[in-house]
Amino acid sequence: MTSWFKLSALSLVAALAACGGGSDSTPQPDQAVSISFAAVAGSSPVRCGSTLTGLGTGGVSALLADLRFYLTDIQLVNDQGLAVPVTLTTNNWQQTSTSGHVALIDLEDGSGACSTDGTPETNAVITGTVPAGHYVKLKATVGVPDKLSHSDVMAATAPLDIMAMGWSWQAGRKFMKLELNPVGGVTTTPASGTPTTVSTYSLHLASTNCSGPGDGTDTCAKKNLAQFTLDFNPSTQQVVLDVAALFKTTNLSVNHNDAVGCMSATSDLDCPPLFAQLGLDLVSGGAATTAQSVFRAVTK
Amino acid sequence: MTSTSVAYARLSAAALALGTLLTGCGGGGVSVTDTSATANSAWQWTLPSYFPTPKVPADNPMSAEKVDLGRHLFYDKRLSGNGTMACASCHQQDKAFTDGLAQAVGSTGDIHPRSAQPLANVAYAPLLTWANKSLTSLEQQMLVPLMGVDPVEMGINDANKAQVLQRISDLPLYQAKFQAAFAQEANPVNWVNITKAVSSFQRSLISANSRYDQQLQGKAVLTEQEQRGQRLFFGEKAECFHCHGSFNFNDQVVHASTRVLETPFHNTGLYNIGGTGAFPTPNRGLFELTGLAADMGKFRAQSLRNVAVTAPYMHDGSIATLEGVLDFYAAGGRNITSGPYAGDGRQNPNKSSLVAQINLSAQDKADLVAFLKTLTDEEFLTNPKLANPFASP
Numbered sequence: 001m002t003s004w005f006k007l008s009a010l011s012l013v014a015a016l017a018a019c020g021g022g023s024d025s026t027p028q029p030d031q032a033v034s035i036s037f038a039a040v041a042g043s044s045p046v047r048c049g050s051t052l053t054g055l056g057t058g059g060v061s062a063l064l065a066d067l068r069f070y071l072t073d074i075q076l077v078n079d080q081g082l083a084v085p086v087t088l089t090t091n092n093w094q095q096t097s098t099s100g101h102v103a104l105i106d107l108e109d110g111s112g113a114c115s116t117d118g119t120p121e122t123n124a125v126i127t128g129t130v131p132a133g134h135y136v137k138l139k140a141t142v143g144v145p146d147k148l149s150h151s152d153v154m155a156a157t158a159p160l161d162i163m164a165m166g167w168s169w170q171a172g173r174k175f176m177k178l179e180l181n182p183v184g185g186v187t188t189t190p191a192s193g194t195p196t197t198v199s200t201y202s203l204h205l206a207s208t209n210c211s212g213p214g215d216g217t218d219t220c221a222k223k224n225l226a227q228f229t230l231d232f233n234p235s236t237q238q239v240v241l242d243v244a245a246l247f248k249t250t251n252l253s254v255n256h257n258d259a260v261g262c263m264s265a266t267s268d269l270d271c272p273p274l275f276a277q278l279g280l281d282l283v284s285g286g287a288a289t290t291a292q293s294v295f296r297a298v299t300k
Numbered sequence: 301m302t303s304t305s306v307a308y309a310r311l312s313a314a315a316l317a318l319g320t321l322l323t324g325c326g327g328g329g330v331s332v333t334d335t336s337a338t339a340n341s342a343w344q345w346t347l348p349s350y351f352p353t354p355k356v357p358a359d360n361p362m363s364a365e366k367v368d369l370g371r372h373l374f375y376d377k378r379l380s381g382n383g384t385m386a387c388a389s390c391h392q393q394d395k396a397f398t399d400g401l402a403q404a405v406g407s408t409g410d411i412h413p414r415s416a417q418p419l420a421n422v423a424y425a426p427l428l429t430w431a432n433k434s435l436t437s438l439e440q441q442m443l444v445p446l447m448g449v450d451p452v453e454m455g456i457n458d459a460n461k462a463q464v465l466q467r468i469s470d471l472p473l474y475q476a477k478f479q480a481a482f483a484q485e486a487n488p489v490n491w492v493n494i495t496k497a498v499s500s501f502q503r504s505l506i507s508a509n510s511r512y513d514q515q516l517q518g519k520a521v522l523t524e525q526e527q528r529g530q531r532l533f534f535g536e537k538a539e540c541f542h543c544h545g546s547f548n549f550n551d552q553v554v555h556a557s558t559r560v561l562e563t564p565f566h567n568t569g570l571y572n573i574g575g576t577g578a579f580p581t582p583n584r585g586l587f588e589l590t591g592l593a594a595d596m597g598k599f600r601a602q603s604l605r606n607v608a609v610t611a612p613y614m615h616d617g618s619i620a621t622l623e624g625v626l627d628f629y630a631a632g633g634r635n636i637t638s639g640p641y642a643g644d645g646r647q648n649p650n651k652s653s654l655v656a657q658i659n660l661s662a663q664d665k666a667d668l669v670a671f672l673k674t675l676t677d678e679e680f681l682t683n684p685k686l687a688n689p690f691a692s693p
Contacts, residue, residue: 171436
């Protein structure tokens with residue numbers, strides 16, 4: 001009995017050491033990790049000023065007008081299947097507090113069609129540390145934790161101080177702001193009156209159906225947090241957001257109702273196809289039964 | 301003296317004492333000192349006895365200095381991105397802080413889908429805007445007109461926010477007023493303090509001196525017609541009081557002693573497009589947030605104080621006159637017979653059961669309108685303390 005116990009204990013130590021990725025008994029220091037992001041349309045890089053072609057069901061061309069998103073719950077999964085949170089480096093694009101952590105990926109530089117709301121500053125990378133190990137998957141959520149989301153954008157610290165990412169009507173934050181200016185504009189045909197055409201098709205992803213009290217403990221019935229998991233090698237790969245995949249089943253020339261494009265309203269007929277590509281169900285505000293198609297890992 | 305007469309005498313003495321007290325406070329009013337204000341002079345609410353003490357956020361206590369600063373900011377067009385619009389552009393004192401339009405117009409020309417709301421007694425509103433459960437303070441709500449993009453109202457954005465703040469900061473008048481209002485802060489000219497000051501000014505917008513109030517306080521007598529209207533309003537025939545029955549003539553009220561907060565929303569049968577129950581997009585009320593059919597067309601009941609000067613009416617300004625509103629409620633909804641919104645709102649499946657057809661005679665309607673006009677508070681509409689401080693005399 002005694003010897004069995006000793007053996008088991010030894011095995012456990014060996015197993016733990018294997019999980020930590022080291023073979024000796026001293027703990028390995030955490031390793032730095034950086035996770036890079038880029039925007040593409042199919043295989044073409046996307047930036048402010050580039051013309052995207054053949055988008056959506058209308059096959060239209062469009063200029064990028066904005067592309068920013070918050071990420072939270074960022075984890076790497078090692079080759080043992082263990083998910084560990086990435087400890088974010090604190091800088092103007094990332095913050096960690098007792099309320100959670102968040103990073104802002106900003107892929108617009110304020111030039112060209114991005115000049116309306118955009119700023120020159122950009123950020124395409126998440127930096128931080130993880131325990132030493134061999135990592136094979138990335139898990140992340142497009143979104144902002146509730147307590148961080150429901151804060152005053154005028155008083156918040158970076159990166160939650162960007163007004164363009166404010167979601168004031170729900171006292172929160174936009175999780176993703178992706179805007180396109182399709183050639184020929186976006187036309188809304190109202191039940192009465194003449195059709196109107198505007199230049200920008202907006203996707204503003206955020207929580208809705210929120211209730212006060214506005215002190216950071218607000219709850220939102222429709223969370224609309226877009227979680228994704230990718231097979232991922234942080235050393236050799238980057239994450240791309242495929243604008244063409246996101247708008248694959250959308251006609252960018254047409255706004256069916258409500259806000260032009262989709263601003264996450266449950267009643268917005270333009271939201272379901274976009275939510276579906278993000279793996280979200282507009283009705284419940286939770287995950288859809290089908291996987292997201294927007295984010296994927298590619299070689300750097 | 302019998303025991304009964306002793307009790308009576310005591311009661312009389314108490315009534316006398318109460319009468320003296322009321323007289324001492326200006327004819328039925330009471331003053332409530334907001335002792336939460338520590339950094340500045342204490343704030344004195346001047347309220348009739350039937351007005352509860354407003355609830356004020358712990359981190360933004362009232363003070364005369366903040367209200368004064370907030371009043372200046374409220375009327376200042378510098379506070380918009382392009383310098384063309386102030387809060388007061390859509391919230392005009394002589395119209396009980398509405399704008400007379402069916403739908404408000406933003407600083408860059410965007411048409412708001414909804415009608416600008418009156419601000420009288422907004423300190424008592426637990427939820428702001430027409431159909432939204434997430435905006436629970438004026439400080440939060442102010443960010444919507446400041447930085448909203450759908451529609452653009454004041455048009456503050458990342459590109460101009462520093463410049464707009466600089467405009468304010470550059471003026472010696474504001475330097476002095478921010479210092480006075482936020483005396484303990486080294487750099488008080490900032491956005492957080494702007495929203496705090498404007499919110500404080502808005503909380504000071506108390507309307508409690510209409511002829512109706514004066515009647516309650518024994519200082520005026522309503523005409524026979526107005527009294528008939530009052531009886532109809534509070535009676536089971538017209539049933540207006542169900543949604544407009546509080547001291548503030550609405551049914552969403554929060555105050556310092558609120559124990560259970562009630563925040564009902566109502567579908568009044570304004571639309572029923574094609575008989576489906578639908579309201580026109582993008583004005584479908586709580587439904588836009590919840591996606592629940594039962595929430596289609598549900599909006600907040602508006603306070604009726606000063607209602608005679610806040611036309612046009614409803615969330616979308618689609619009824620032009622008070623008489624039209626009375627016809628609408630008498631019919632138990634609105635039957636639109638042609639056009640894209642055709643449909644019988646009276647039969648809206650989600651209509652509030654409180655809105656039923658009622659047999660109001662022409663006289664009844666005229667009496668109700670006469671009563672509603674007694675809710676106009678002329679002092680509130682003209683009080684120089686609430687007026688544009690920049691206006692030339």
